Amino acid sequence: MRDFHLPGRSPVLATNGMCATSHPLAAKVAVQILEAGGNAVDAAIAGAVLLGVCEPQMTGIGGDCFVLFNAPGEDRVRALNGSGRAPAGLDAGHLRKKGAVIAPESADAVTVPGAMDAFCRLSADWGRLGLAASLAPAVHYAEAGVPIASRVATDLAEDSGKLRGAARKFFANAEQPLQEGQMFMAPGQADVLRRVAVDGRDAFYEGEVAEDMVASLQAAGGSHTLADFAAHQSTYTDPISGGYGGLELCEHPPNGQGATAILLLNILSHFDLGDLAPFGAERAHLEAEATKLAYDARQRFMADPDHMARLDHMLSMETARGLAALIGKDRVLPPAALGAEAVHKDTVYITVVDREGMSVSLIYSIFHGFGSGIASDKFGILFQNRGAGFTLEEGHPNEAGPGKRPMHTIIPGILRQNGRVIMPFGVMGGQYQSAGHARFVTNLTDFGMCPQEAIDAPRSFAEQGHLKVERGYTDAVRQQLADLGHDVIVPDGAIGGAQAILRRKDGVLEGGSDPRKDGCALGY
Numbered sequence: 001m002r003d004f005h006l007p008g009r010s011p012v013l014a015t016n017g018m019c020a021t022s023h024p025l026a027a028k029v030a031v032q033i034l035e036a037g038g039n040a041v042d043a044a045i046a047g048a049v050l051l052g053v054c055e056p057q058m059t060g061i062g063g064d065c066f067v068l069f070n071a072p073g074e075d076r077v078r079a080l081n082g083s084g085r086a087p088a089g090l091d092a093g094h095l096r097k098k099g100a101v102i103a104p105e106s107a108d109a110v111t112v113p114g115a116m117d118a119f120c121r122l123s124a125d126w127g128r129l130g131l132a133a134s135l136a137p138a139v140h141y142a143e144a145g146v147p148i149a150s151r152v153a154t155d156l157a158e159d160s161g162k163l164r165g166a167a168r169k170f171f172a173n174a175e176q177p178l179q180e181g182q183m184f185m186a187p188g189q190a191d192v193l194r195r196v197a198v199d200g201r202d203a204f205y206e207g208e209v210a211e212d213m214v215a216s217l218q219a220a221g222g223s224h225t226l227a228d229f230a231a232h233q234s235t236y237t238d239p240i241s242g243g244y245g246g247l248e249l250c251e252h253p254p255n256g257q258g259a260t261a262i263l264l265l266n267i268l269s270h271f272d273l274g275d276l277a278p279f280g281a282e283r284a285h286l287e288a289e290a291t292k293l294a295y296d297a298r299q300r301f302m303a304d305p306d307h308m309a310r311l312d313h314m315l316s317m318e319t320a321r322g323l324a325a326l327i328g329k330d331r332v333l334p335p336a337a338l339g340a341e342a343v344h345k346d347t348v349y350i351t352v353v354d355r356e357g358m359s360v361s362l363i364y365s366i367f368h369g370f371g372s373g374i375a376s377d378k379f380g381i382l383f384q385n386r387g388a389g390f391t392l393e394e395g396h397p398n399e400a401g402p403g404k405r406p407m408h409t410i411i412p413g414i415l416r417q418n419g420r421v422i423m424p425f426g427v428m429g430g431q432y433q434s435a436g437h438a439r440f441v442t443n444l445t446d447f448g449m450c451p452q453e454a455i456d457a458p459r460s461f462a463e464q465g466h467l468k469v470e471r472g473y474t475d476a477v478r479q480q481l482a483d484l485g486h487d488v489i490v491p492d493g494a495i496g497g498a499q500a501i502l503r504r505k506d507g508v509l510e511g512g513s514d515p516r517k518d519g520c521a522l523g524y
Helices: 024-035 040-054 092-096 115-126 131-144 150-162 166-171 187-199 207-219 226-230 258-268 281-301 311-315 317-324 430-445 451-456 475-484
Strands: 012-014 018-021 064-070 078-082 235-237 240-244 247-251 348-353 359-365 412-417 420-428 460-463 466-469 497-503 509-513 520-523
Touching (some): 018 024, 024 348, 040 064, 040 187, 064 115, 064 420, 078 115, 240 258, 258 281, 258 317, 281 317, 311 317, 348 497, 359 420, 430 451, 466 475
Antiparallel strands (some): 018 348, 064 078, 420 497, 497 509
16 A cells, blocks of 8 residues: 555546546546446547547557457457558668668658557447447547646647648647647547548548548658558457466567567566565666567567568567576676667557456557658648658568558557456557566566556666666666666656556456556546
8 A cells, every 4th residue: 555645646446447548538538438338449449539639649540559358258358450551652672762761750651540440340349339429529529629738738849849731730839839728629630530430431541531641641752542541451360478477468469569578578587576676776677688688579570460470489488588598687788779669659548447347458659749740631630650660671571561560669468367357558658668568567466566556666768778767766776777887867758658457356446547647547
């Protein structure tokens, strides 16, 4: 139990249903959908789409999503890949002539938005109230407006300089970043959502809306065509999983980076973390070294599942054993070489559990802050820049190519215990997410924390040659890490954000929500 003399959050407890996400309005709307008779899918879609209005720099209908969920009364975890593909006209050889990497703020980096098709499919296959009911709250608030929250305002100040062309009109105030308390409205997106509510995914991927998106991308130099949009489909698949401390971590398979989290935990399983101080230098050092090794493997192998051949290698305990042997308690490994995804931190996550035990773990993003910075001229749909997650290295499994899906940083998670789904959870923060999943799990298992404590706990992350250490660690710990040879810095912003809902054995739902974000857990 936390010390009530100090600031903090208590776990949120409820019995009928719960949502945890990064903005309170989205959490409220999701719970209202549950109260109206909807299930976890209906509520998660409602909250997720609304988050594109509440946190427009983080996500939107021009982005991608991944979903893990279980059906009512079942503990089988299912996965839905809502990520988009590169246009058929994308040519890596042509891109290499432009530079060593795909420019993140270019039409070349824009892949077909995948989330809207995923929402439509998920609603049709697993929802109860219908798509129109799930989209109605976002339609309302896109027109009425949402006041800019504190964390959102901070991100807008940092990211708004990326906006250009029509995007400045739709996502800024007289070309200045929106300030805390100012209203953000997106009437063009409300129009799009109304059309989708009536005519389904075809209203987005074909007809006037698609024509607006394609014309805008072509004007910005993209090779996108109407055929690229019309051909898009989200796909069901099976999760991958690994065990740690009596828990089974279920992750979305590639092209998400979930296998990296499993590899990281497999490496850490060769050390007795529970014997260490939870916020001491030794644990932070071991996690940093394991992160470098796991992320190095990610950069080598992770790709579109149709082009990835080394998934079994990444999930192998033998691989983890060999990597763990490279870690020394008194020396520092060189940093892992990371791609364009290293600079992004912009994602939203929502989890919902309903009274029938259906759990949804949904992550939704436009990649970098404000994505590509390009918006469609008529409807103001902001385009993701997920194509920046490709490499231009010739012959690499993640090499950019026509119709390919890039490696993604965003990953939803679900924990099972003895075969039972016990906790949907997610950790935002760009490339940190795999490390965040591993740290969340070890906080639970090795240190006995409840979900809220595991979320609140200070974080560190080895990235781009630095060891980022939040202010929640002591100066003495930072000095010990520096003495070991780490280049220790205190990051300007907090590392990531997380949400989780524990399905306790007594039937009570226990929610945790990260104070690093504006959101909360709500139940009824």
